[in-house]
Amino acid sequence: MSHTDSSEVPTLDDIRAAATRIAPLARRTPVFTSSGLDRLSGANAFFKCENFQRTGSFKIRGASNAVLSLTDEQARRGVVTHSSGNHASALACAARHRSIRADIVIPHNAPLSKRETTEAFGGIVHLCEPTMAARNAAVEALLKKTGATLVHPYDNASVIAGQGTATLELLENYPDLDIVIAPASGGGLLSGTAIAALALKPGIHVFGAEPERADDTARSFRSGRVEPVIHQDTVADGLRATTCERTLGIIRQHVTDVLTVSEEEIVATMKLLWRYLKIVIEPSAAVPFAVILRHRGRFAGRRVGVLLTGGNLDLDKLPWQT
Protein backbone atom coordinates (compact mmCIF):
# COMPACT_ATOMS: atom_id res chain seq x y z
CA MET A 1 0.00 0.00 0.00
CA SER A 2 1.49 3.33 -1.04
CA HIS A 3 0.44 6.30 1.06
CA THR A 4 1.25 8.72 -1.75
CA ASP A 5 -1.37 7.36 -4.16
CA SER A 6 -4.36 9.60 -3.53
CA SER A 7 -6.92 7.01 -4.63
CA GLU A 8 -5.61 4.31 -2.28
CA VAL A 9 -8.17 3.14 0.25
CA PRO A 10 -7.13 0.91 3.14
CA THR A 11 -8.79 -2.44 3.81
CA LEU A 12 -9.49 -4.28 7.06
CA ASP A 13 -6.22 -6.15 6.49
CA ASP A 14 -4.36 -2.83 6.35
CA ILE A 15 -6.04 -1.81 9.61
CA ARG A 16 -5.06 -5.09 11.24
CA ALA A 17 -1.48 -4.63 10.01
CA ALA A 18 -1.53 -1.10 11.42
CA ALA A 19 -2.68 -2.39 14.81
CA THR A 20 0.36 -4.69 14.98
CA ARG A 21 2.73 -2.00 13.69
CA ILE A 22 1.65 0.72 16.15
CA ALA A 23 1.38 -1.53 19.21
CA PRO A 24 4.71 -0.26 20.68
CA LEU A 25 3.45 3.33 20.58
CA ALA A 26 -0.35 3.43 20.83
CA ARG A 27 -2.24 2.32 23.93
CA ARG A 28 -5.23 0.02 23.95
CA THR A 29 -7.57 2.57 25.56
CA PRO A 30 -10.35 1.63 28.01
CA VAL A 31 -14.07 1.78 27.27
CA PHE A 32 -16.27 3.56 29.83
CA THR A 33 -20.01 3.30 30.37
CA SER A 34 -22.43 5.33 32.52
CA SER A 35 -25.92 4.32 33.55
CA GLY A 36 -26.63 8.01 34.30
CA LEU A 37 -25.74 9.09 30.74
CA ASP A 38 -27.71 6.15 29.33
CA ARG A 39 -30.76 7.39 31.24
CA LEU A 40 -30.30 10.83 29.69
CA SER A 41 -29.81 9.61 26.11
CA GLY A 42 -32.02 6.55 26.01
CA ALA A 43 -29.15 4.79 24.25
CA ASN A 44 -26.55 2.36 25.55
CA ALA A 45 -23.26 4.16 25.02
CA PHE A 46 -19.75 2.64 25.04
CA PHE A 47 -17.19 5.43 25.23
CA LYS A 48 -13.83 4.60 23.68
CA CYS A 49 -11.54 6.86 25.73
CA GLU A 50 -8.93 8.10 23.26
CA ASN A 51 -8.39 11.06 25.60
CA PHE A 52 -6.25 8.54 27.53
CA GLN A 53 -4.31 7.72 24.37
CA ARG A 54 -0.60 8.59 24.17
CA THR A 55 -0.30 12.32 23.23
CA GLY A 56 -3.89 12.77 24.47
CA SER A 57 -5.76 11.83 21.27
CA PHE A 58 -6.39 9.06 18.72
CA LYS A 59 -4.08 10.83 16.27
CA ILE A 60 -1.04 8.81 17.40
CA ARG A 61 -2.64 5.79 15.73
CA GLY A 62 -2.51 7.22 12.22
CA ALA A 63 0.70 9.19 12.68
CA SER A 64 2.68 6.25 14.04
CA ASN A 65 1.35 3.92 11.34
CA ALA A 66 2.56 6.39 8.69
CA VAL A 67 5.96 6.98 10.32
CA LEU A 68 6.58 3.28 10.95
CA SER A 69 5.62 2.49 7.31
CA LEU A 70 8.39 4.73 5.89
CA THR A 71 11.46 3.13 4.32
CA ASP A 72 14.75 3.88 6.10
CA GLU A 73 15.68 6.11 3.18
CA GLN A 74 12.44 8.12 3.51
CA ALA A 75 12.70 8.24 7.27
CA ARG A 76 16.18 9.78 7.13
CA ARG A 77 14.73 12.87 5.39
CA GLY A 78 12.10 13.38 8.07
CA VAL A 79 8.36 14.13 7.98
CA VAL A 80 6.26 17.27 7.51
CA THR A 81 2.60 18.00 8.21
CA HIS A 82 0.01 20.64 8.99
CA SER A 83 -2.49 20.26 11.80
CA SER A 84 -4.68 22.28 14.12
CA GLY A 85 -3.00 20.41 16.96
CA ASN A 86 -3.48 16.78 17.82
CA HIS A 87 -1.99 15.32 14.64
CA ALA A 88 0.93 17.69 15.17
CA SER A 89 1.94 16.35 18.58
CA ALA A 90 1.16 12.80 17.47
CA LEU A 91 3.47 13.06 14.46
CA ALA A 92 6.17 14.65 16.61
CA CYS A 93 5.85 11.77 19.09
CA ALA A 94 5.97 9.12 16.36
CA ALA A 95 8.95 10.82 14.71
CA ARG A 96 10.84 10.98 18.00
CA HIS A 97 10.13 7.27 18.50
CA ARG A 98 11.87 6.61 15.16
CA SER A 99 14.53 9.27 15.90
CA ILE A 100 13.67 11.38 12.86
CA ARG A 101 12.90 15.05 12.29
CA ALA A 102 9.29 16.37 12.22
CA ASP A 103 8.40 19.85 10.88
CA ILE A 104 4.86 20.87 11.79
CA VAL A 105 2.75 23.73 10.38
CA ILE A 106 0.15 24.90 12.95
CA PRO A 107 -2.44 27.69 12.52
CA HIS A 108 -1.72 30.46 14.99
CA ASN A 109 -5.21 30.19 16.56
CA ALA A 110 -4.72 26.58 17.69
CA PRO A 111 -4.82 26.07 21.48
CA LEU A 112 -1.51 26.90 23.12
CA SER A 113 -1.46 23.54 24.91
CA LYS A 114 -1.36 21.72 21.57
CA ARG A 115 1.61 23.76 20.35
CA GLU A 116 3.45 23.21 23.60
CA THR A 117 2.84 19.47 23.47
CA THR A 118 4.18 19.31 19.91
CA GLU A 119 7.33 21.11 20.98
CA ALA A 120 7.66 18.93 24.08
CA PHE A 121 7.85 15.91 21.76
CA GLY A 122 10.63 17.59 19.80
CA GLY A 123 8.52 18.72 16.83
CA ILE A 124 9.65 21.90 15.04
CA VAL A 125 6.63 24.22 14.92
CA HIS A 126 5.95 26.71 12.09
CA LEU A 127 2.94 28.99 12.67
CA CYS A 128 0.68 30.03 9.76
CA GLU A 129 -2.64 31.77 9.08
CA PRO A 130 -5.71 29.61 9.87
CA THR A 131 -6.68 28.83 6.26
CA MET A 132 -6.15 25.69 4.20
CA ALA A 133 -4.32 27.75 1.56
CA ALA A 134 -1.83 29.10 4.08
CA ARG A 135 -1.33 25.63 5.57
CA ASN A 136 -0.64 24.10 2.17
CA ALA A 137 1.77 26.85 1.10
CA ALA A 138 3.80 26.50 4.29
CA VAL A 139 3.94 22.71 3.89
CA GLU A 140 5.04 22.95 0.24
CA ALA A 141 7.87 25.28 1.20
CA LEU A 142 9.07 22.87 3.90
CA LEU A 143 8.88 19.83 1.62
CA LYS A 144 11.01 21.61 -0.99
CA LYS A 145 13.59 22.60 1.60
CA THR A 146 13.95 19.26 3.41
CA GLY A 147 12.93 16.53 0.93
CA ALA A 148 10.87 15.10 3.75
CA THR A 149 7.71 12.98 3.42
CA LEU A 150 4.35 14.67 3.90
CA VAL A 151 2.23 12.86 6.45
CA HIS A 152 -1.07 14.51 5.70
CA PRO A 153 -3.42 14.48 8.72
CA TYR A 154 -6.11 12.53 6.82
CA ASP A 155 -5.55 12.35 3.04
CA ASN A 156 -3.19 9.41 3.50
CA ALA A 157 -4.06 5.71 3.40
CA SER A 158 -1.62 4.80 6.20
CA VAL A 159 -3.12 7.45 8.44
CA ILE A 160 -6.68 6.31 7.70
CA ALA A 161 -5.70 2.68 8.42
CA GLY A 162 -4.13 3.73 11.74
CA GLN A 163 -7.22 5.67 12.82
CA GLY A 164 -9.34 2.58 12.07
CA THR A 165 -7.52 0.62 14.80
CA ALA A 166 -9.59 2.35 17.51
CA THR A 167 -12.75 0.75 16.12
CA LEU A 168 -10.96 -2.57 15.68
CA GLU A 169 -10.32 -2.57 19.44
CA LEU A 170 -13.81 -1.32 20.26
CA LEU A 171 -15.52 -4.10 18.27
CA GLU A 172 -13.13 -6.73 19.63
CA ASN A 173 -14.30 -5.76 23.13
CA TYR A 174 -17.96 -5.11 22.23
CA PRO A 175 -18.85 -7.14 19.13
CA ASP A 176 -22.59 -6.55 19.54
CA LEU A 177 -22.65 -2.80 18.91
CA ASP A 178 -25.44 -1.58 16.61
CA ILE A 179 -23.81 1.76 15.77
CA VAL A 180 -20.42 3.49 15.92
CA ILE A 181 -20.26 7.29 15.86
CA ALA A 182 -17.17 9.45 15.30
CA PRO A 183 -16.58 13.16 14.69
CA ALA A 184 -16.07 14.36 11.11
CA SER A 185 -13.32 16.84 10.32
CA GLY A 186 -10.94 15.92 7.50
CA GLY A 187 -12.55 12.51 7.60
CA GLY A 188 -9.52 10.36 8.45
CA LEU A 189 -11.01 8.97 11.65
CA LEU A 190 -14.53 8.67 10.25
CA SER A 191 -13.39 6.82 7.11
CA GLY A 192 -11.05 4.48 9.06
CA THR A 193 -13.87 3.86 11.54
CA ALA A 194 -16.32 3.06 8.71
CA ILE A 195 -13.95 0.68 6.92
CA ALA A 196 -13.18 -1.23 10.13
CA ALA A 197 -16.75 -1.34 11.40
CA LEU A 198 -18.45 -2.41 8.16
CA ALA A 199 -15.79 -5.03 7.36
CA LEU A 200 -16.01 -6.53 10.84
CA LYS A 201 -19.79 -6.33 11.09
CA PRO A 202 -21.65 -5.78 7.79
CA GLY A 203 -24.98 -4.82 9.41
CA ILE A 204 -23.56 -2.07 11.65
CA HIS A 205 -24.31 1.62 11.14
CA VAL A 206 -21.60 4.28 11.24
CA PHE A 207 -22.52 7.94 11.81
CA GLY A 208 -20.47 11.09 11.45
CA ALA A 209 -20.90 13.96 13.95
CA GLU A 210 -20.13 17.56 13.13
CA PRO A 211 -20.61 21.10 14.49
CA GLU A 212 -23.24 23.09 12.56
CA ARG A 213 -20.60 25.79 12.24
CA ALA A 214 -18.18 23.41 10.45
CA ASP A 215 -20.69 21.28 8.58
CA ASP A 216 -18.76 20.80 5.35
CA THR A 217 -18.77 17.00 5.67
CA ALA A 218 -22.56 16.92 6.14
CA ARG A 219 -23.00 19.10 3.04
CA SER A 220 -20.44 17.12 1.04
CA PHE A 221 -22.09 13.87 2.11
CA ARG A 222 -25.36 15.09 0.60
CA SER A 223 -24.02 16.79 -2.55
CA GLY A 224 -21.47 14.10 -3.42
CA ARG A 225 -18.53 16.47 -3.92
CA VAL A 226 -16.05 18.12 -1.56
CA GLU A 227 -17.88 21.25 -0.47
CA PRO A 228 -15.72 24.18 0.57
CA VAL A 229 -15.49 24.77 4.29
CA ILE A 230 -17.17 28.03 5.26
CA HIS A 231 -14.70 29.27 7.82
CA GLN A 232 -16.64 29.87 10.93
CA ASP A 233 -15.18 29.54 14.33
CA THR A 234 -16.37 26.53 16.31
CA VAL A 235 -15.54 25.63 19.91
CA ALA A 236 -14.67 22.18 18.53
CA ASP A 237 -11.22 23.32 17.47
CA GLY A 238 -10.23 19.85 16.26
CA LEU A 239 -13.01 19.75 13.66
CA ARG A 240 -12.14 22.70 11.44
CA ALA A 241 -10.46 20.79 8.59
CA THR A 242 -12.12 20.02 5.24
CA THR A 243 -12.77 16.56 3.87
CA CYS A 244 -10.99 15.38 0.66
CA GLU A 245 -11.90 13.21 -2.35
CA ARG A 246 -10.50 10.08 -0.73
CA THR A 247 -12.14 10.38 2.69
CA LEU A 248 -15.42 11.65 1.24
CA GLY A 249 -15.54 8.67 -1.12
CA ILE A 250 -15.15 6.24 1.79
CA ILE A 251 -17.65 8.14 3.93
CA ARG A 252 -20.30 8.23 1.17
CA GLN A 253 -19.83 4.52 0.56
CA HIS A 254 -19.98 3.33 4.18
CA VAL A 255 -21.49 5.97 6.48
CA THR A 256 -25.23 6.01 7.21
CA ASP A 257 -25.47 9.76 7.86
CA VAL A 258 -23.55 12.82 9.05
CA LEU A 259 -25.47 14.73 11.73
CA THR A 260 -24.79 18.17 13.20
CA VAL A 261 -25.18 19.98 16.53
CA SER A 262 -25.04 23.57 17.75
CA GLU A 263 -22.22 25.20 19.69
CA GLU A 264 -24.43 25.29 22.81
CA GLU A 265 -25.11 21.57 22.53
CA ILE A 266 -21.40 20.79 22.18
CA VAL A 267 -20.48 22.80 25.28
CA ALA A 268 -23.33 21.45 27.41
CA THR A 269 -22.52 17.88 26.37
CA MET A 270 -18.84 18.34 27.09
CA LYS A 271 -19.64 19.45 30.64
CA LEU A 272 -22.06 16.57 31.03
CA LEU A 273 -19.38 14.05 30.00
CA TRP A 274 -16.85 15.58 32.42
CA ARG A 275 -19.38 15.43 35.22
CA TYR A 276 -20.64 11.89 34.68
CA LEU A 277 -17.51 10.16 33.42
CA LYS A 278 -14.99 12.21 35.49
CA ILE A 279 -12.76 12.54 32.48
CA VAL A 280 -11.17 15.47 30.70
CA ILE A 281 -12.15 15.60 27.04
CA GLU A 282 -11.74 18.42 24.55
CA PRO A 283 -14.79 20.08 22.90
CA SER A 284 -14.43 18.10 19.64
CA ALA A 285 -14.74 14.84 21.57
CA ALA A 286 -18.17 15.86 22.87
CA VAL A 287 -19.71 16.24 19.41
CA PRO A 288 -20.75 12.58 18.86
CA PHE A 289 -22.60 12.31 22.18
CA ALA A 290 -24.18 15.72 21.53
CA VAL A 291 -25.52 14.21 18.29
CA ILE A 292 -26.88 11.22 20.21
CA LEU A 293 -28.73 13.54 22.61
CA ARG A 294 -30.11 15.78 19.84
CA HIS A 295 -31.02 13.12 17.28
CA ARG A 296 -32.46 10.83 19.91
CA GLY A 297 -34.68 8.87 17.57
CA ARG A 298 -31.69 7.53 15.64
CA PHE A 299 -29.92 6.15 18.71
CA ALA A 300 -32.40 5.38 21.53
CA GLY A 301 -32.49 1.73 22.49
CA ARG A 302 -29.32 0.97 20.48
CA ARG A 303 -25.84 -0.07 21.59
CA VAL A 304 -23.62 2.77 20.39
CA GLY A 305 -19.81 2.92 20.32
CA VAL A 306 -18.76 6.56 20.81
CA LEU A 307 -15.25 7.69 19.91
CA LEU A 308 -14.08 10.19 22.54
CA THR A 309 -11.30 11.53 20.38
CA GLY A 310 -9.06 13.53 22.70
CA GLY A 311 -8.44 15.39 25.93
CA ASN A 312 -6.12 18.25 25.03
CA LEU A 313 -7.30 21.74 25.95
CA ASP A 314 -6.30 24.80 27.92
CA LEU A 315 -7.60 24.18 31.44
CA ASP A 316 -7.43 27.86 32.40
CA LYS A 317 -10.65 28.74 30.61
CA LEU A 318 -13.33 26.17 29.93
CA PRO A 319 -15.92 26.64 27.16
CA TRP A 320 -18.85 26.84 29.60
CA GLN A 321 -17.23 29.73 31.45
CA THR A 322 -18.20 33.08 29.97
Place this chain on the structure above:
Amino acid sequence: MSHTDSSEVPTLDDIRAAATRIAPLARRTPVFTSSGLDRLSGANAFFKCENFQRTGSFKIRGASNAVLSLTDEQARRGVVTHSSGNHASALACAARHRSIRADIVIPHNAPLSKRETTEAFGGIVHLCEPTMAARNAAVEALLKKTGATLVHPYDNASVIAGQGTATLELLENYPDLDIVIAPASGGGLLSGTAIAALALKPGIHVFGAEPERADDTARSFRSGRVEPVIHQDTVADGLRATTCERTLGIIRQHVTDVLTVSEEEIVATMKLLWRYLKIVIEPSAAVPFAVILRHRGRFAGRRVGVLLTGGNLDLDKLPWQT
Protein backbone atom coordinates in the same frame (compact mmCIF):
# COMPACT_ATOMS: atom_id res chain seq x y z
CA MET B 1 -18.14 -7.23 64.50
CA SER B 2 -20.37 -4.56 66.02
CA HIS B 3 -20.07 -1.14 64.45
CA THR B 4 -21.40 0.55 67.57
CA ASP B 5 -18.49 -0.50 69.79
CA SER B 6 -16.15 2.49 69.57
CA SER B 7 -13.03 0.46 70.33
CA GLU B 8 -13.66 -2.09 67.58
CA VAL B 9 -10.91 -2.20 64.96
CA PRO B 10 -11.44 -4.15 61.74
CA THR B 11 -9.03 -6.84 60.62
CA LEU B 12 -7.95 -7.97 57.16
CA ASP B 13 -10.66 -10.63 57.37
CA ASP B 14 -13.26 -7.90 57.96
CA ILE B 15 -11.93 -6.04 54.93
CA ARG B 16 -12.10 -9.18 52.80
CA ALA B 17 -15.69 -9.79 53.99
CA ALA B 18 -16.51 -6.17 53.14
CA ALA B 19 -15.12 -6.62 49.62
CA THR B 20 -17.51 -9.53 49.05
CA ARG B 21 -20.44 -7.70 50.66
CA ILE B 22 -20.09 -4.47 48.67
CA ALA B 23 -19.33 -6.11 45.30
CA PRO B 24 -22.88 -5.48 43.98
CA LEU B 25 -22.53 -1.73 44.64
CA ALA B 26 -18.87 -0.69 44.50
CA ARG B 27 -16.82 -0.82 41.31
CA ARG B 28 -13.37 -2.29 41.01
CA THR B 29 -11.73 0.96 39.85
CA PRO B 30 -8.87 1.09 37.35
CA VAL B 31 -5.27 2.02 38.17
CA PHE B 32 -3.61 4.64 35.95
CA THR B 33 0.08 5.38 35.47
CA SER B 34 1.89 8.23 33.70
CA SER B 35 5.51 8.26 32.60
CA GLY B 36 5.28 12.07 32.44
CA LEU B 37 4.23 12.36 36.08
CA ASP B 38 6.87 9.82 37.10
CA ARG B 39 9.50 12.01 35.45
CA LEU B 40 8.24 14.97 37.50
CA SER B 41 8.12 13.15 40.84
CA GLY B 42 11.02 10.73 40.52
CA ALA B 43 8.67 8.08 41.94
CA ASN B 44 6.73 5.32 40.22
CA ALA B 45 3.09 6.19 40.95
CA PHE B 46 0.07 3.88 40.61
CA PHE B 47 -3.10 5.97 40.80
CA LYS B 48 -6.13 4.12 42.14
CA CYS B 49 -8.93 6.04 40.41
CA GLU B 50 -11.73 6.24 42.98
CA ASN B 51 -13.01 9.29 41.09
CA PHE B 52 -14.48 6.65 38.76
CA GLN B 53 -16.13 4.91 41.72
CA ARG B 54 -19.92 4.84 41.98
CA THR B 55 -21.12 8.18 43.46
CA GLY B 56 -17.76 9.67 42.39
CA SER B 57 -15.68 8.75 45.44
CA PHE B 58 -14.34 5.86 47.55
CA LYS B 59 -17.00 6.61 50.19
CA ILE B 60 -19.47 4.13 48.70
CA ARG B 61 -17.15 1.36 49.93
CA GLY B 62 -17.58 2.16 53.61
CA ALA B 63 -21.17 3.35 53.38
CA SER B 64 -22.40 0.27 51.55
CA ASN B 65 -20.51 -2.06 53.90
CA ALA B 66 -22.24 -0.39 56.85
CA VAL B 67 -25.70 -0.41 55.27
CA LEU B 68 -25.41 -4.01 54.07
CA SER B 69 -24.25 -5.07 57.57
CA LEU B 70 -27.45 -3.82 59.25
CA THR B 71 -30.01 -6.34 60.49
CA ASP B 72 -33.40 -6.15 58.77
CA GLU B 73 -34.79 -4.70 62.00
CA GLN B 74 -32.17 -1.92 62.03
CA ALA B 75 -32.52 -1.30 58.31
CA ARG B 76 -36.25 -0.68 58.62
CA ARG B 77 -35.59 2.37 60.82
CA GLY B 78 -33.18 3.91 58.30
CA VAL B 79 -29.75 5.53 58.59
CA VAL B 80 -28.47 8.96 59.58
CA THR B 81 -25.11 10.65 59.08
CA HIS B 82 -23.26 13.92 58.79
CA SER B 83 -20.77 14.60 56.01
CA SER B 84 -19.15 17.42 54.07
CA GLY B 85 -20.37 15.65 50.97
CA ASN B 86 -19.04 12.41 49.53
CA HIS B 87 -20.09 10.18 52.44
CA ALA B 88 -23.50 11.82 52.20
CA SER B 89 -24.21 10.81 48.61
CA ALA B 90 -22.58 7.43 49.19
CA LEU B 91 -24.84 6.66 52.14
CA ALA B 92 -27.89 7.85 50.20
CA CYS B 93 -26.91 5.56 47.31
CA ALA B 94 -26.32 2.57 49.60
CA ALA B 95 -29.61 3.22 51.43
CA ARG B 96 -31.54 3.41 48.17
CA HIS B 97 -29.94 0.11 47.11
CA ARG B 98 -31.42 -1.45 50.28
CA SER B 99 -34.65 0.56 49.88
CA ILE B 100 -34.30 2.32 53.25
CA ARG B 101 -34.43 5.95 54.35
CA ALA B 102 -31.25 8.08 54.73
CA ASP B 103 -31.23 11.42 56.60
CA ILE B 104 -28.07 13.40 55.93
CA VAL B 105 -26.70 16.44 57.80
CA ILE B 106 -24.50 18.57 55.50
CA PRO B 107 -22.66 21.81 56.42
CA HIS B 108 -24.07 24.66 54.36
CA ASN B 109 -20.64 25.50 52.86
CA ALA B 110 -20.24 22.10 51.20
CA PRO B 111 -20.07 22.20 47.37
CA LEU B 112 -23.50 22.43 45.81
CA SER B 113 -22.76 19.48 43.52
CA LYS B 114 -22.36 17.21 46.55
CA ARG B 115 -25.73 18.24 48.00
CA GLU B 116 -27.42 17.77 44.65
CA THR B 117 -25.91 14.31 44.24
CA THR B 118 -27.14 13.29 47.69
CA GLU B 119 -30.64 14.42 46.83
CA ALA B 120 -30.46 12.73 43.42
CA PHE B 121 -29.87 9.43 45.27
CA GLY B 122 -32.96 10.07 47.40
CA GLY B 123 -31.14 11.22 50.55
CA ILE B 124 -33.00 13.72 52.77
CA VAL B 125 -30.63 16.65 53.29
CA HIS B 126 -30.55 18.76 56.48
CA LEU B 127 -28.20 21.78 56.32
CA CYS B 128 -26.20 22.88 59.42
CA GLU B 129 -23.42 25.26 60.44
CA PRO B 130 -19.93 24.06 59.40
CA THR B 131 -18.73 23.00 62.88
CA MET B 132 -18.45 19.54 64.42
CA ALA B 133 -20.70 20.68 67.31
CA ALA B 134 -23.49 21.75 64.95
CA ARG B 135 -23.14 18.53 62.96
CA ASN B 136 -23.38 16.38 66.07
CA ALA B 137 -26.38 18.25 67.47
CA ALA B 138 -28.30 17.90 64.21
CA VAL B 139 -27.50 14.18 64.04
CA GLU B 140 -28.59 13.58 67.66
CA ALA B 141 -31.91 15.27 67.00
CA LEU B 142 -32.53 13.09 63.93
CA LEU B 143 -31.57 9.87 65.75
CA LYS B 144 -34.02 10.66 68.52
CA LYS B 145 -36.78 11.38 66.07
CA THR B 146 -36.36 8.37 63.76
CA GLY B 147 -34.69 5.63 65.83
CA ALA B 148 -32.35 5.20 62.87
CA THR B 149 -28.77 3.89 62.95
CA LEU B 150 -25.93 6.39 62.82
CA VAL B 151 -23.46 5.54 60.06
CA HIS B 152 -20.64 7.82 61.13
CA PRO B 153 -18.41 8.82 58.20
CA TYR B 154 -15.30 7.32 59.82
CA ASP B 155 -15.74 6.43 63.53
CA ASN B 156 -17.31 3.12 62.57
CA ALA B 157 -15.57 -0.25 62.14
CA SER B 158 -17.77 -1.28 59.18
CA VAL B 159 -16.99 1.97 57.39
CA ILE B 160 -13.24 1.61 58.03
CA ALA B 161 -13.32 -1.98 56.75
CA GLY B 162 -15.16 -0.85 53.60
CA GLN B 163 -12.63 1.91 52.89
CA GLY B 164 -9.83 -0.65 53.22
CA THR B 165 -11.14 -2.56 50.19
CA ALA B 166 -9.61 0.01 47.82
CA THR B 167 -6.13 -0.97 49.02
CA LEU B 168 -7.05 -4.66 48.91
CA GLU B 169 -7.75 -4.24 45.18
CA LEU B 170 -4.66 -2.08 44.64
CA LEU B 171 -2.31 -4.64 46.22
CA GLU B 172 -4.01 -7.52 44.43
CA ASN B 173 -3.16 -5.79 41.14
CA TYR B 174 0.23 -4.41 42.21
CA PRO B 175 1.65 -6.60 45.00
CA ASP B 176 5.11 -5.07 44.76
CA LEU B 177 4.29 -1.56 45.93
CA ASP B 178 6.74 -0.07 48.46
CA ILE B 179 4.36 2.61 49.74
CA VAL B 180 0.65 3.48 49.78
CA ILE B 181 -0.42 7.07 50.40
CA ALA B 182 -3.93 8.32 51.22
CA PRO B 183 -5.40 11.65 52.37
CA ALA B 184 -6.14 12.13 56.08
CA SER B 185 -9.39 13.72 57.19
CA GLY B 186 -11.43 11.84 59.78
CA GLY B 187 -9.04 8.96 59.20
CA GLY B 188 -11.48 6.32 57.97
CA LEU B 189 -9.75 5.82 54.63
CA LEU B 190 -6.24 6.16 56.04
CA SER B 191 -6.85 3.64 58.84
CA GLY B 192 -8.57 1.15 56.52
CA THR B 193 -5.73 1.58 54.04
CA ALA B 194 -3.13 0.99 56.75
CA ILE B 195 -4.82 -2.15 58.13
CA ALA B 196 -5.15 -3.67 54.64
CA ALA B 197 -1.67 -2.73 53.46
CA LEU B 198 0.26 -3.84 56.54
CA ALA B 199 -1.66 -7.11 56.86
CA LEU B 200 -1.13 -7.96 53.19
CA LYS B 201 2.48 -6.82 53.08
CA PRO B 202 4.20 -6.33 56.45
CA GLY B 203 7.18 -4.37 55.07
CA ILE B 204 5.09 -1.75 53.25
CA HIS B 205 4.95 1.91 54.32
CA VAL B 206 1.67 3.82 54.56
CA PHE B 207 1.67 7.62 54.55
CA GLY B 208 -1.07 10.11 55.34
CA ALA B 209 -1.39 13.33 53.32
CA GLU B 210 -2.99 16.48 54.64
CA PRO B 211 -3.41 20.18 53.84
CA GLU B 212 -1.30 22.43 56.11
CA ARG B 213 -4.51 24.34 56.79
CA ALA B 214 -6.26 21.22 58.12
CA ASP B 215 -3.27 19.50 59.72
CA ASP B 216 -5.00 18.08 62.81
CA THR B 217 -4.07 14.48 61.91
CA ALA B 218 -0.38 15.39 61.52
CA ARG B 219 -0.45 17.12 64.93
CA SER B 220 -2.41 14.30 66.55
CA PHE B 221 -0.04 11.74 65.02
CA ARG B 222 2.86 13.46 66.78
CA SER B 223 1.18 14.29 70.12
CA GLY B 224 -0.63 10.98 70.52
CA ARG B 225 -4.04 12.45 71.30
CA VAL B 226 -6.87 13.80 69.16
CA GLU B 227 -5.87 17.42 68.61
CA PRO B 228 -8.69 19.86 68.00
CA VAL B 229 -9.13 20.93 64.39
CA ILE B 230 -8.31 24.60 63.94
CA HIS B 231 -11.02 25.59 61.53
CA GLN B 232 -9.32 27.11 58.60
CA ASP B 233 -10.72 26.95 55.17
CA THR B 234 -8.87 24.65 52.77
CA VAL B 235 -9.50 24.14 49.07
CA ALA B 236 -9.49 20.41 49.88
CA ASP B 237 -13.10 20.50 51.03
CA GLY B 238 -13.21 16.76 51.69
CA LEU B 239 -10.44 16.94 54.31
CA ARG B 240 -11.96 19.23 56.93
CA ALA B 241 -13.09 16.55 59.42
CA THR B 242 -11.25 15.70 62.64
CA THR B 243 -9.75 12.35 63.51
CA CYS B 244 -11.15 10.30 66.45
CA GLU B 245 -9.70 7.97 69.11
CA ARG B 246 -10.33 4.88 67.01
CA THR B 247 -8.86 6.09 63.70
CA LEU B 248 -5.96 7.88 65.41
CA GLY B 249 -5.08 4.69 67.29
CA ILE B 250 -4.92 2.70 64.05
CA ILE B 251 -3.00 5.45 62.27
CA ARG B 252 -0.40 5.77 65.06
CA GLN B 253 0.06 2.00 65.09
CA HIS B 254 0.44 1.44 61.35
CA VAL B 255 1.22 4.68 59.51
CA THR B 256 4.84 5.75 58.88
CA ASP B 257 4.16 9.49 58.80
CA VAL B 258 1.54 12.14 58.05
CA LEU B 259 2.90 14.84 55.73
CA THR B 260 1.40 18.19 54.77
CA VAL B 261 1.28 20.52 51.77
CA SER B 262 0.24 24.12 51.10
CA GLU B 263 -2.92 25.30 49.36
CA GLU B 264 -0.85 26.39 46.35
CA GLU B 265 0.72 22.94 46.07
CA ILE B 266 -2.69 21.25 46.21
CA VAL B 267 -4.12 23.42 43.44
CA ALA B 268 -1.04 23.13 41.19
CA THR B 269 -0.95 19.36 41.65
CA MET B 270 -4.65 19.04 40.94
CA LYS B 271 -4.20 20.83 37.62
CA LEU B 272 -1.15 18.68 36.84
CA LEU B 273 -3.13 15.49 37.43
CA TRP B 274 -6.00 16.71 35.22
CA ARG B 275 -3.54 17.59 32.46
CA TYR B 276 -1.46 14.42 32.50
CA LEU B 277 -4.07 11.81 33.40
CA LYS B 278 -7.03 13.49 31.62
CA ILE B 279 -9.24 12.81 34.61
CA VAL B 280 -11.46 14.98 36.78
CA ILE B 281 -10.47 14.77 40.45
CA GLU B 282 -11.51 17.01 43.30
CA PRO B 283 -8.94 19.07 45.25
CA SER B 284 -8.75 16.60 48.18
CA ALA B 285 -7.69 13.85 45.78
CA ALA B 286 -4.63 15.85 44.71
CA VAL B 287 -3.18 16.06 48.23
CA PRO B 288 -1.27 12.71 48.24
CA PHE B 289 0.53 13.40 44.97
CA ALA B 290 1.25 16.96 46.16
CA VAL B 291 2.96 15.34 49.16
CA ILE B 292 4.98 13.09 46.84
CA LEU B 293 6.16 16.13 44.86
CA ARG B 294 7.02 18.17 47.95
CA HIS B 295 8.58 15.47 50.14
CA ARG B 296 10.48 14.02 47.20
CA GLY B 297 13.16 12.31 49.28
CA ARG B 298 10.61 10.02 50.92
CA PHE B 299 9.18 8.73 47.64
CA ALA B 300 11.73 9.04 44.80
CA GLY B 301 12.67 5.69 43.29
CA ARG B 302 9.83 3.90 45.09
CA ARG B 303 6.69 2.23 43.76
CA VAL B 304 3.87 4.23 45.34
CA GLY B 305 0.14 3.45 45.34
CA VAL B 306 -1.78 6.76 45.37
CA LEU B 307 -5.44 6.86 46.36
CA LEU B 308 -7.23 9.38 44.11
CA THR B 309 -10.21 9.65 46.39
CA GLY B 310 -12.90 11.38 44.35
CA GLY B 311 -14.00 13.51 41.43
CA ASN B 312 -16.93 15.56 42.70
CA LEU B 313 -16.64 19.32 42.35
CA ASP B 314 -18.37 22.32 40.86
CA LEU B 315 -17.03 22.59 37.30
CA ASP B 316 -18.10 26.21 36.91
CA LYS B 317 -15.16 27.57 38.85
CA LEU B 318 -11.92 25.65 39.19
CA PRO B 319 -9.48 26.28 42.04
CA TRP B 320 -6.72 27.55 39.74
CA GLN B 321 -9.04 30.21 38.30
CA THR B 322 -8.88 33.44 40.29
